[in-house]
Every structure is written in C-alpha cells, then in structure tokens.
Amino acid sequence: MSTASESGGRGSATRAVIVDDSRFMRTLIRRLLEEGGIEVVGEADDGSEAVDAVVEHDPDVVTMDIEMPTMNGIEAVEAIMDEHPTPVLMLSAHAEEDADVTFEALDRGAVDFVTKPGGEVTSSMPSVKRELVEKVESAARVDLSADTRMSSASASAGSSASTASASSAGRAGTATAGGAKSEATASSAPTTGGTDSTAAAPAGRTYPDAGTLVIGASTGGPNVVERVLSGLPRAANLRVLVVQHMPEGFTSRFSARLDDKSEYEVREADESERIGPGEARVAPGGHHLVVSGDRNGRLRLELTETEPIHGVRPAVDVAMASAAENAAHPLCAVLLTGMGRDGVDGMGRTADAGGHTIAQDEATSAIFGMPKRAIETGRVDTVAPAEEIAESALQYFAED
Template sequence: MSTASESGGRGSTTRAVIVDDSRFMRTLIRRLLEEGGIEVVGEADDGSEAVDAVVEYDPDVVTMDIEMPTMNGIEAVEAIMDEHPTPVLMLSAHAEEDADVTFEALDRGAVDFVTKPGGEVTSSMPQVKRELVEKVESAARVDLSANARMSSKNASAATSASTSSAERTGAGASGVTTSRPSRKADSEPSASAAAGRSYPDAGTLVIGASTGGPNVVERVLSGLPRAANLRVLVVQHMPEGFTGRFSTRLDDKSEYTVQEAEESERIGPGEARVAPGGHHLVVSGDRNGRLRLELTETEPIHGVRPAVDLVMASAAENAAHPLCAVLLTGMGRDGVDGMGRIADAGGHTIAQDEATSAIFGMPKRAIETGSVETVAPAEEIAENALQYFAEE
C-alpha cells in the first residue's frame, strides 16, 4: 500500500495500471506516462478486468476511466477498495456531467482526478503530459490508511450523533463532524458548536488543500455555524470546470452560502467562495465587514493556479482581524509561505495532522517552518478554528 511519503513508493519507479475501454486512449496514456518515467505494468478495458489487474500486478496507482462496459469506473473503484486497496486516479472528461460522477468516485474512494487527455496531438500535449504524470506520482503516494481512519471517525461521529443528542451539544469535535445530506435544512450539529459562544461581527478563514482535500474541505465547512460570522475562502487544487460543481457540493453541506468566486465581488459574514480553477484568488480589501475579491490569470505559483500562497498572503495584507489559515493534505509546498505570512500578521494557523492526511506534504512543510500554531486531525479543525474566533 502506498504511504504518505513524498520521496517515492516501494521503489524508484512508480508502477501503474491503465483502465480505459478505448485502445487508442490506453495507448496514448501509456505513452505519456512512460515518457514521464512511469512504469505501466498492466492495462484493462473495463472495471471487472481492472480489479483482476490490480490484484495481479499490485501497482502503486491506477488510472481509471469513468464510462466503461460491464463495470464502470465508480463500481471498479469500490471493488478495488474492497478487494485490494490501491490509490485510484480518475480520468474525467471536461464536462459538467462528468464532474458530478467524478466527485461520486472520490466519495467511493478515488484519491484524485485529472482531465482526460484529448485524442488530438496539439501544442498543449507537453502540458497535458506533465499534469498527468504529476497527478499519477502524487496519487501513488497517497496514504489510504489515512482515508480509512477519517472514514471510520466519520462513521463513529454519525452513530454518536444519531443516538445521543447530549453528546452533540458537548464540547469537542464530535458535535461538528456529523455527515449529513444537507446542512441547509438541518443545522443542529454546527449550531451546537456555537452554543454559549459569541463571535466578532466578521472574521476571515482561509482554507488551502490539494490531493485528498475535497472531502476534508467539506468536513471543515460543514462544521462551521453561520453564527460564527466568517468570510471563508477556499483554494482546492482542481482543474477549471470542476470548482463550480465543488462549490455546489460545499453549499449543500454547509450553513454558509458557497459559490465559485467572481471578479471584483464583495463577500460578507456567512459567505464562502472557492477559487475557480485556472485563476488565482486574491483579497484586495476589507471594508465594512466585506472582503473585496479579485481574480487573476498571472503565472502559476508552484506549478498551480489557483495557489494557496497567493490568497493567504493577500488576506494577511488586506483582511481585518481576526484571521485564521488552515492548510490541509497535499503534495508540495503551496501554502507554506502563506501560512508564514498569516502567522507574521498575528493570525491563527492550523495544519492537518499526518494521521488523517492523504499526503502529509504541504502541512508537514508548514509545520517545519515553525509558523503553525496548531496541528489537528481533520475532525477537529473546524472546532479549533471556532475556538480561535470565539470572543472571551
């Protein structure tokens, strides 16, 4: 099983199985991966064959198509996680309907996704290859046991919440981590987190995440009561075309109004914005309790756009206190400098711990700089942030 280490898997070369019902696409993906130094140890043209190939070859990672005969990609992900847990990277077409299915695959156990290469050879192919190889390398290093631990704690919290309302209103993280279809209609868990507390008229929470982040971001947002009066900014490394659907998912599970950020808009307490794929998000001002947001298409930072560093640095410079930054699971160092900027500005900084991080890269590097005040498991991050924002 892959681990959270960023220094490599079982050997010096990442081993992959390719799953796609198109022979042409399998050939193209194989070529791109092998040119990028990935060893392709097996192929499959449907989900059932994929399960057999994973058992036979024991790869570091699987690239998985979504629509296939006999057994589709989502069913294959579930079967692989049941029979031979292996990191699965979904290859998704750039379409809204595929975005919904892709997020469902993440719910079932896939660790990340990448836009599926087009069939034509264009000038963008080197970039496509670089992104595919980087995503495969990152997915291969995911610690699946971290996901299992977090899922187990989710189940325990849900069971506790359904059997004891007294536990829901007590202190600690269990009252804010219950998994629910929609928090808009039922706000009891996060309302309990606000019980007995008062909050400033406006606070700012910045959340950054990469590989393994979507479900953790959902968990943090679902644990924030509207009464906390936060303006929330989310940067999740995600391709253009998917952040809109991600925003909708967060909106369904949060008491906050969550949308994809727009150019020159202002947001106030109770509102959250997600940086759109392909754009940097920056805070340009804070007036009358409302943050002014700008979008840019300047060069990627750390190879990504949006970048966590940029929104954190701009929030440190332009957002009024209280200010809190959260850095979640992910490979690389995006967000490390931003956490330092927020710490220097007097804000509070929280990093996800190793045990619940799919990849303990970004949080680890931030911790090593000394700029992180609190290291917390995924299920305690929302509560820790709320304790910081609560007025004495």
C-alpha cells in the first residue's frame, strides 16, 4: 500500500492501472504516462473490470474515468476501497456536472482528480502530460490510512459534536453582520465525507471584531478544508481565505460545498471585492489570491494571473505572504496536507509578522509534504490532527 512519503514507492517506476471505456482515451493516457516514466501495468474499460485489475496487478495508483457502463467510476472507487484499497485519481471533464460527481468520488475515497486530456493533439499537450504525470505521482504517494485515522478520531468525538449540533440547531436563526448565514441555516447543512456541519462557540469565549484565517491545502485537502470550515463558529468573527490546489472550473463548486457545511458565507473570490467577518473566499483555479488591504474590518482581495509559484496557481504562498503584509492582527495561517513546499514561505512570513501558524500532523495527512517542510523550518507554532485544527485556531483568536 502507498505511504505518505514523497520519495516513497517501491524503488522503481510508479505502477498504474488505467480505467476508461474509450480505447482511444486509454491509449492516449498510456502514452502520456509512459512518456513521463510511469509504468502502466493494466487497463480496464469499466468499473467492474477495474476492481479485478487492481486486485490482480496491485498498482500504486489508478486513473479512473467517471462515466462508464456496467459500473461507473464512483461505484468502482467504493469497490476498490472495500476490496483492495489503492489511491484513485479521477479524470474529470471541464463541466459542472462532472465537477459535482468528482467531489462525490472524493467523498467515496478517491484521493485527487485531474482534468481529462482532450483527444486532439495540440501545442498544450506537453503541459497536459506534465500535469497528468505529476498528479499520478502525487496520488501514488497518498497515505490512505490517514483518512481512516481522521475518521476514527472524528467518530470518537461524535457524541459531543452531536450535542453541540443539537444545541446550535435549537437557537433562533437570525441574519448576522457581513451577510453571514443564520445559525439555523448552518445547523441544517448536510454532511458528507465525514465532516461536521456545525460549530458552537464555547461558553464564555469572546473574539476580536475581526480576525484573518488563511488556509492552504493540496492533495487530500478538500475534505480536511471542509472539516476546518465546519468547525468555525460565526461568533469567531473571522475573514477566511482558502487556497486549495484545484483547476479552474472546480473551485466554484468547491466553494458551494464549503458553504453548505459552514456557518460562514463561502464563495469563490471576485476581483477587487471586500470581505468582512463571517465571510470566506476560495481562490479561483488559475488565479493567485492577494490581500491588498484591510480597512474598517474588511479585507480587500485582488486576483492575479502572474506566473505560477512552485508550479501552481493559485499558490498558498501568495495568499499567506500578502495577508502577513496587509491584514491587521490577529492573523493565523494553516497549512494542510499536500506534496511539495507551497505554503512554507507563507507560514514563515506569517510568523515574521507576529501571526500564529498551524500545520496538519503526519498521522492525518494524506501526504505529509507541505506541512512537514513548514515544521522543519521551526516557524510552526502548533502541529495538530485534522479534527483539532479548527479548535487550535479558535484558541489563538479567543480573547479570554
């Protein structure tokens, strides 16, 4: 089984099984992967055959189409996780309906997704190959047991969370400042992927009029980001910025999912908007998110299409560094699971500015790359499992 080590694997090329009902697409993906040094050990044209191929070949990673006959991609992900747990990378088209299905696949156990390559040969094919190969390599190194540990920890706290949820649901729902959702609305939000849907502020705890929380994540991050957002009570008065490595076309759906699970008003960020307490914004795919000012408790946000940082756009470093420079205190930066070093400099800049820094621990990180590198710099104040990150941030922001 794959581990969280970024240099892990079996001492040889990453081994993949390709699943797609199109022979042409399987041939194209095979060519792109093999040119990138990935060993393709098997193919399947539907979900049922995919399960058999995974059991037979024991690959490091599976690339999975969504729409297939007999057994679709989501059903295949569930079957693979039940019978032979293996990291699955979903191949998703740029369409809203595919975005929704892709997030459902992540809920069922898929570790990441990548935009499905087009059939035509174009000048952009080298970048398509690079992205596909990088995503496959990253997915192959995911520690699937991290999600199990996170879910187990969540389950052990289930009774207290249920009590808090019932209490929150019983309160009258009224509109709050900054356009935030009512508590009653937030309490009734649906849950998926094991995340909690409500967050009750501890009795007697008070918060500043406005604090800033910047969250960065990559592979394995969506469900953890959901968990953190769902754990933030509106009473904390936070302005929340989320940078999740995710392609254009998917961040708007990701924002909607977060909005369903949070007491905060969550949307994809717009150019030159201002946000206040109780509002959260997600960096759009293909754009860096920049904090350009903080006046009267409202952050001014800008979007840029400058060069990718660490090969990604949006980059966590950009959002964290700009918040450290321009956001008023209190300021907290959180770095979650992911491969590489994006966010490491941003965490350091936050610490230099007098802010608080939190990194996800190894046990609950799908890939302990970004947080590990930040911890190694000595600039991380708190290392916490996924289920405790929201509370760790709230403890920092609390004035009592």
